Each structure stands twice: as structure tokens, then as C-alpha cells.
Amino acid sequence: MNKPTKVLHVGKSCRAHILAESLSRSRLDIENHLVCEVENPGLRAVSSSIVVGPCDDPEFVAGVAAEVKPDYCLPGPEEPLAAGVVDRLLEMGIPSVGPQQALAKLEASKAFTRRLLTDFRIPGNPDYRVFEEESGVLTYLRELGEFVVKPDGLTGGKGVKVSGDHLRTAEDGLAYCHELFAAGGAVVVEEKLLGEEFTLQSFCDGQTLADMPPVQDHKRLEIGDRGPNTGGMGSYSCEDHLLPFLSREDLRHASEINRAVAAALREKTGIPYKGVLYGSFMLTAAGVRVVEYNARFGDPEVMNVLSTLETDFGDICQAIIEGKLDRLPVTFARRATVCKYVVPRGYPRNPVKDQRIGLPNIDNRGDDRRMYYGAVAGSADDLRLTGSRAMAFVGMGDSLAEAERRAEAGAAAVSGPVFHRSDIGGAELIGRRVDHMRALREAANGQVRQFA
16 A cells, blocks of 8 residues: 655645645645644644644754655745755755745845846846945935835835835835844835736746746735735636736736746756745836745735646646656636635734634535635634634635625625725726726836836
């Protein structure tokens, strides 16, 4: 009798749940083991063991791996990648579906990524400068007029500040840079890109890339894209594997950039990139520009793409490790998806904790609606908030409207001190995005320099 393939997951949140669940659906005999910052009913249902502990501590993870003896590791978030967990496991002879530390700098250092695109002449960079000290910052902020200030390191999607949204003047921008310098590290100042943001994630085995459908995430906390940035309040994808404002040509450009970045990383480091390459792009009147890169699945975007994945996820992970992705057709169902996160009241700044919530009865074996557990603890009949994004609901359908109705029905049925964005995936919000893109193009009227 063949032994099961043991997979060690390192992560947290709803992303950990859907990754383990997707492998549990595999035709392969897969045994999931988790190093996770939370333990909840969703994770328990799809795993053989859970060790609660720090996912960004290489020695802690190595200790668990020594006990589990996994065939490979599947890291979820960025922290273990940046901390070198993949490298530590490689020392033990354990491969990972995730990049080594030198490659994970693509996400861990925004300056590294901007310079990589510059050095290898990859299209899509905005105007930018990297500062190690305050000298010259104010002059550059004034020169740009509209700008973005980014800490060089990891911020969980919450450290970026934009003029007009978070910063009113160049002096405000300088003050924020001062805070970042005081905290240590470099600061990246960029031109503000005007357009519509989207995500293109690609499986990568170091040589071959297989694209997933594009997704649009919603970072802002409140309905109508207001309020502070969050880790992501929800996202959607469309049945035609485009987005309402995105053309096939736009998507091709983003795909070419992902491939160029993977090739540049290999040339620069000598190491093949194995895992998920996540490009965050802005479609502007001048074409596709690069907002940033991540070195793993997005959260919530992972729930859109894995919900429609037709190819066996276990086969994909194995092909990435073995460098055989070119031999495996990767396909996705022609279905729309909408994901909505339910979060604690007061999130992200002062979330309620240890408060009980009630959930609808959703069977994830169905084809139309799924529920994923995140920052919650306890049992199914006594589920408690722990302070971050609690539950994700994914609706699927032949149309976006159908998918949105199903996701909304799930999210709205959660009881307790929680809220969610009811507008994500809705016709009104998407209509504004389409109108915004059309207005930008009409205003440019052929006068904008196309980015090559």
C-alpha cells in the first residue's frame, strides 16, 4: 500500500484553510499537517495535525517538520518566506512550493523589486526613487505632485500611503517618511498611478509559468472604497477570465511582465523561482503598470482562483517542485466568483476580540458557495473572534451577479459583532470602476505616453 503524501502547511487565516482543503480534494492521497497561528473547525476538518505557533520562525517550523517528516511544504503568507523558512527546510531535504529567501525579496523589499525591473528593463515601473535618509525627499515629492510613500519592507498591505487619500501635501509625505526612517529601513517614493488595480497570479516552477484568472481585490474597509486600508475585504473574478475594465491585450501585457520578472530573478540570483508569482498591476490610460509584487497567493484572491481550478492542485504542487509544469495543462472553470470577508467590529485598528459569532450552514462540497475559517478560535458551536479577518464566503456562478448573490447571502447570515462590505462584486461598484477607466482614457485622448 502506498504511503500518503505528507504536506506541511505554514500559515494563518482563510488562505490556510482553502490551501489545505484544495489539497484534500486531490486525486492523490494527501495528508495535511499545519503550523498555524490559529486553530479552528475549518482547519481541523482538513488536516491530520495542527501545531499552533509562529509561522515565521524557521527553527520552530523545522522542529515540527522533523516530527512530521513531510514530502514538501506549502507556505501560505509572506512572513515565513521572508524569514527563510523555505531555506531552512531545504537544508533538511524538504522542498517547498514557495520561493527561497533571496527570491522572496521580491515582496519583502519594494526597493529590490523596483530596481529589478529597472536593471532588466522590464516594462511597467512608475517613476520612483529609493531614499535611505530625508535628504532630497521633499524636493522629489514636490516634483511628483501626486505621490505614493511605501516602507521598503513588509507591511501586510497597510503601510502604503497615497497623496489625496492619506496625505494632503508634500510636507505630509515628508512627515510620514520621517516616521518610517525613525523605524528603520529605506523608503520608496513613487508617482501616483491613476487607474484600476488588478491581480495576476501565476504558478511557476522556475522556468514555466501558468497564469490564473485575473482578480480585483478591495483593500478599503468601508462600502464605496472609503476608510483605511486592510488586508483585503473581498475580491471577484469573471467567467470570461477577464475583468469588466480589462482587455485581452491588457492581460497579455501583465502576463509578459510576470514571465520577465521570473526570468530576471533566476538570472540575478541563480535560483529557480518555485511557487506563486503574484503581480499587482494598475491599468492606466498609458497601459499596464506594476504596483508591486508578492511571492505567494493573495488573500483573498486565492479563494477566487482555487474555487474554479479544474486541474488537480496536488498535481500542480508536484509539478512545481519537479520543474514539470510545462507537462501539465492548468485550466479553470468558466465561472465567476465573489469573495467577501466578514471582520470584527472595529477592525483593523481596534477590533473586538473573544466575542461569539454564529455561522450559516454551508457545505463546502457544493459547487456554488463555500465558507472558509480565518481568525477565529473555538468549536463550531462556540466560535470566537480573535481580532483579524474572521470568515470568508465565496459565491460562484455563471455570471458575476449570480456569484455575488451567493457570497452576500453567506456573509450576511453571520451573527455577532461583525461587518462586511456588501458592495463587493455588485453592479454599482463595478460600474463605477468601468466608468472610471473609460473617463481616464477619454481624458488622455491619445496624449498619454504609452509605456513600453
